[in-house]
Amino acid sequence: MSLPHAILTALLERPSSGLELTRRFDRSIGYFWSATHQQIYRELGRLEQSGCIRALKSAQPARGRKKEYEVLPAGRAELTGWVSGREDPRPVRDPLLLRMRAAAVVGTEGLPDELRRHLALHERQLAEYTDIEARDFAPRTEGAEPAGPTEADRLRHLVLRAGIELERMWVEWLTEALSEASTAPAAPTTPAGPDGA
Amino acid sequence: MSLPHAILTALLERPSSGLELTRRFDRSIGYFWSATHQQIYRELGRLEQSGCIRALKSAQPARGRKKEYEVLPAGRAELTGWVSGREDPRPVRDPLLLRMRAAAVVGTEGLPDELRRHLALHERQLAEYTDIEARDFAPRTEGAEPAGPTEADRLRHLVLRAGIELERMWVEWLTEALSEASTAPAAPTTPAGPDGA
DNA sequence: TCTGCCATGTAATATGTTACATGATTGT
DNA sequence: ACAATCATGTAACATATTACATGGCAGA
Numbered sequence: 001m002s003l004p005h006a007i008l009t010a011l012l013e014r015p016s017s018g019l020e021l022t023r024r025f026d027r028s029i030g031y032f033w034s035a036t037h038q039q040i041y042r043e044l045g046r047l048e049q050s051g052c053i054r055a056l057k058s059a060q061p062a063r064g065r066k067k068e069y070e071v072l073p074a075g076r077a078e079l080t081g082w083v084s085g086r087e088d089p090r091p092v093r094d095p096l097l098l099r100m101r102a103a104a105v106v107g108t109e110g111l112p113d114e115l116r117r118h119l120a121l122h123e124r125q126l127a128e129y130t131d132i133e134a135r136d137f138a139p140r141t142e143g144a145e146p147a148g149p150t151e152a153d154r155l156r157h158l159v160l161r162a163g164i165e166l167e168r169m170w171v172e173w174l175t176e177a178l179s180e181a182s183t184a185p186a187a188p189t190t191p192a193g194p195d196g197a
Numbered sequence: 198m199s200l201p202h203a204i205l206t207a208l209l210e211r212p213s214s215g216l217e218l219t220r221r222f223d224r225s226i227g228y229f230w231s232a233t234h235q236q237i238y239r240e241l242g243r244l245e246q247s248g249c250i251r252a253l254k255s256a257q258p259a260r261g262r263k264k265e266y267e268v269l270p271a272g273r274a275e276l277t278g279w280v281s282g283r284e285d286p287r288p289v290r291d292p293l294l295l296r297m298r299a300a301a302v303v304g305t306e307g308l309p310d311e312l313r314r315h316l317a318l319h320e321r322q323l324a325e326y327t328d329i330e331a332r333d334f335a336p337r338t339e340g341a342e343p344a345g346p347t348e349a350d351r352l353r354h355l356v357l358r359a360g361i362e363l364e365r366m367w368v369e370w371l372t373e374a375l376s377e378a379s380t381a382p383a384a385p386t387t388p389a390g391p392d393g394a
Numbered sequence: 395t396c397t398g399c400c401a402t403g404t405a406a407t408a409t410g411t412t413a414c415a416t417g418a419t420t421g422t
Numbered sequence: 423a424c425a426a427t428c429a430t431g432t433a434a435c436a437t438a439t440t441a442c443a444t445g446g447c448a449g450a
Contacts, residue, residue: 002292009299033295034288083299084307091231095199097356098230102206102280104352110281152301159294169366177355
């Protein structure tokens with residue numbers, strides 16, 4: 001149940017139309033909660049029906065016409081409740097790790113190339129994040145305005161740092177995996193092994 | 198499309214019944230691909246129909262009777278193809294990061310407690326992983342048998358290390374987030390801000 | 395027999411993905 | 423008129439989650 005809350009957050013930050021939301025989900029918000037435009041339109045319809053948001057009057061309900069939404073008090077209350085609630089971290093679901101485990105059984109054919117490809121992708125994402133950090137969260141220069149970052153700034157920076165640390169972790173792990181793979185070339189493996197990990 | 202391959206891998210490691218698979222998905226395999234018993238039974242039915250696996254003869258097709266499956270050559274071929282194929286890393290989807298971003302807009306009420314709770318959960322998971330590492334992948338003692346770890350052992354260890362590094366990353370990040378939160382107590386935040394991160 | 399657990403399964407719902415359809419606007 | 427693009431949406435399907443249903447077996 002995170003998508004509606006992601007949309008409420010985005011709309012509180014700035015009232016938007018469905019397509020604008022879609023674009024923002026390709027950039028900032030999508031870095032930790034991705035969504036396609038179909039999901040977004042469906043969810044906008046539900047949120048409107050449940051009274052959490054409403055379309056601005058300027059927009060007539062016609063098919064090809066832009067339709068902008070804003071959050072109503074009920075929507076803000078819903079979001080506040082969600083933030084202060086409990087929700088366990090989701091169990092990890094990573095296809096690459098699964099494939100490595102499968103490779104331990106059926107062989108590593110083609111795997112090193114795939115690891116290199118993933119490494120390049122994670123390095124690119126990491127660079128994108130650090131660019132954003134340098135642009136939006138540069139340390140205050142001396143003699144600048146006395147006001148430090150706001151609470152909101154600090155929270156957003158923390159979220160970005162989580163993304164950075166995650167990417168850094170994958171880059172390091174993939175580098176290590178590749179160096180191990182090059183030490184010992186691929187070979188047929190034993191048919192079975194311990195189940196412990 | 199990862200669940201069927203997760204099941205094939207598990208069955209290659211050891212032929213099992215649905216419930217046994219469910220238990221293994223709560224332990225080793227589930228550490229990077231979780232699944233409920235309903236998903237597993239449904240997928241076992243599909244895999245059997247498509248000729249990737251078959252039930253061992255010992256098991257009659259009765260409702261309350263145990264039914265064990267083994268992988269057929271077609272199943273092994275399917276898995277091999279999947280391992281050597283391409284699949285992009287999934288975009289991150291993390292509700293906690295989303296909630297922090299929402300908190301930047303509606304306030305951090307109740308958030309520090311939740312961060313502490315998550316920190317404890319990740320610390321526990323990390324301890325579980327390092328226990329497994331110490332048990333199953335202890336460094337070879339000097340003077341032991343000359344054979345090093347097999348390729349399969351190294352792959353399984355790599356997968357476990359990814360889990361360890363992921364948990365360590367979350368533990369560090371949550372610790373940092375909490376120390377920042379204690380520096381500046383929660384307060385109502387500005388209604389809008391930059392969208393950049 | 396009754397309780398509890400093992401084991402397999404169904405049904406309903408929620409969420410996510412892929413492909414396609416339609417109208418509006420702008421530039422040539 | 424035509425093409426390209428913006429913008430909103432439908433339909434079909436795939437996957438995941440939650441709650442519940444059914445039968446077998448073992449021991450009190």
